[in-house]
Amino acid sequence: MPQTDAEISAFDRATAVTRTEGGGVRADLDPGWDVGNGVLNGGYLLGVVARAALLDSPHPHPVALSASYLRATPGGPADLTVTAGPAGRTLAHSTVVLSSAAGPSLAVQVTTATLGTDRADYTVNPAPRLPGPDECVPTRTSEGGPAVGLARQLDTRLDPATAGWTAGRPSDVRLLRAWIRLADGRDPDPLALLLFADALPPTAFAVGRPGWAPTVQLQVLVRGLPAPGWSVVESRSTEVAGGWSDEECRIWDSTGRLVAQARQLARVAR
Amino acid sequence: MPQTDAEISAFDRATAVTRTEGGGVRADLDPGWDVGNGVLNGGYLLGVVARAALLDSPHPHPVALSASYLRATPGGPADLTVTAGPAGRTLAHSTVVLSSAAGPSLAVQVTTATLGTDRADYTVNPAPRLPGPDECVPTRTSEGGPAVGLARQLDTRLDPATAGWTAGRPSDVRLLRAWIRLADGRDPDPLALLLFADALPPTAFAVGRPGWAPTVQLQVLVRGLPAPGWSVVESRSTEVAGGWSDEECRIWDSTGRLVAQARQLARVAR
Secondary structure, X not given: OOOOHHHOOHXXXXXXXXXXXXXXXXXXXXXXXXXXXXXXXHHHHHHHHHHHHHHHOOOOEEEEEEEEEOOOOOOEEEEEEEEXXXXXXXXXXXXXXXXXXXXXXXXXXXXXXXXOOOOOOEEOOOOOOOOOHHHOEEHHHHOOOOOOHHHHHEEEEEOHHHOHHHHOOOOOOOEEEEEEEEOOOOOOOHHXXXXXXXXXXOHHHHHOOOOOOOEEEEEEEEOOOOOOOOEEEEEEOOEEEOOEEEEEEEEEOOOOOEEEEEEEEEEOOO | OOOOHHHOOHHHHHOOEEEOOOOOEEEEEOHHHEOOOOOEOHHHHHHHHHHHHHHHOOOOEEEEEEEEEOOOOOOEEEEEEEEEEEEOOOXXXXXXXXXXXXXXXXXXXXXXXXXXXXXXXXXXXXXXXXXXXXXXXXXXXXXXXXXXXXXXXXXEEEXXXXXXXXXXXXXXXXXXXXXXXXXXXOOOOHHHHHHHOOOOOOHHHHHOOOOOOOEXXXXXXXXXXXXXXXXXXXXXXXXXXXXXXXXXXXXXXXXXXXXXXXXXXXXXXX
């Protein structure tokens, strides 16, 4: 029996793609996933792009997405052009270009494969320890400023150790760490990890320098299937120079296993 | 006065691209930059791709390349298809696909801009301390096995602290650190950094597990113009799970400034 709209999570509805009669792929981008000024969140857009790539892939999961953010993407109809590369027994490649009314806004290298729940053979990524979600600082209610759609779609609880800035006590370290899950309780999967990889505010917020930091390129690697429940996301900037900043992101699932890592290059105010 | 062939460095010759009469871009890939089995090095190929992107860009330097390695690329003629994205005052985007006789083998998101020599406003990337190049372990002469072209093009001196494996004493940490420069003495620039970002052996070598580790996707961020002389490159794996490994790379110039960082996802033997 098909699910009714009410049974489908907001994230799944907002990232849905459909095949057009002409063989293309179309999405109706939901303006409710914005980060201000009507601009849609980059992680949300990667979810849409991954769904387009999976339509034709023999493999079920996105494992690596590398995206160039060509220009801001608004809500509304969007066309996705999927150019399939070689597909093998282990993995498949494609290039996906997302275009809205203003033209192409996102070009992405996508690799799909089958992910598992294997424990790591080798890791130097121990899960950080932070107080339970109820002891942390919900960002949904602490934002203050103008309404940002993304903040309503996610339940994000900042580690108090990295939340000083929300109470006027900025840190000198560009580090944010939080529990994260979809607000409607939908459990994480590789698509949701693409969203989580770009869901925290810019790390400049942690040092009391809020502002716009548009993503130039973002690579997300999904390293395993996440367990149900809360995930932990950590974002840090390691180098700010010449008007550019990196943002390093790691995500652990509720069992403490690393399930995604990401790096983006962003422009910053000088 | 144009340079003679002898005055042009081997790297510049091997990465040269030319515009064809039909408006395309062509390269003659040099089989001397292989990593075994006639397969060309991924960093060398990024140098060729970046030159193709720069032909049409209003900006002089590659700052971010994100590449999908679709299949192995052999030496010989290759065509490069450059699809320009938006170009602004600060940066420009393009997608470059490199195809050889077997078909498309590399698809890359390229961002170009103007890099400088600014000191970092914020950094948690202090340059590692290692003994001078002459106190380190040259990998060119220690390889032993079959000749690998790449090893002749580069002068790489491994930090003895990460070179135990070359003398039968593997470590338990997947970390390699080395001085690096082009063998003919050509000074580094952003194009050479793309090469250096994929120039060390797989970090599995450090733990005594040599073997093939084909790159699936690689993102390189060039963070500044490198000073002349030796650079330091550090490569580490942080997570090996389910037949996948990451390789994290950082490069510092001779003044100790971080000039590039990279991350790749590779397949590994299980």
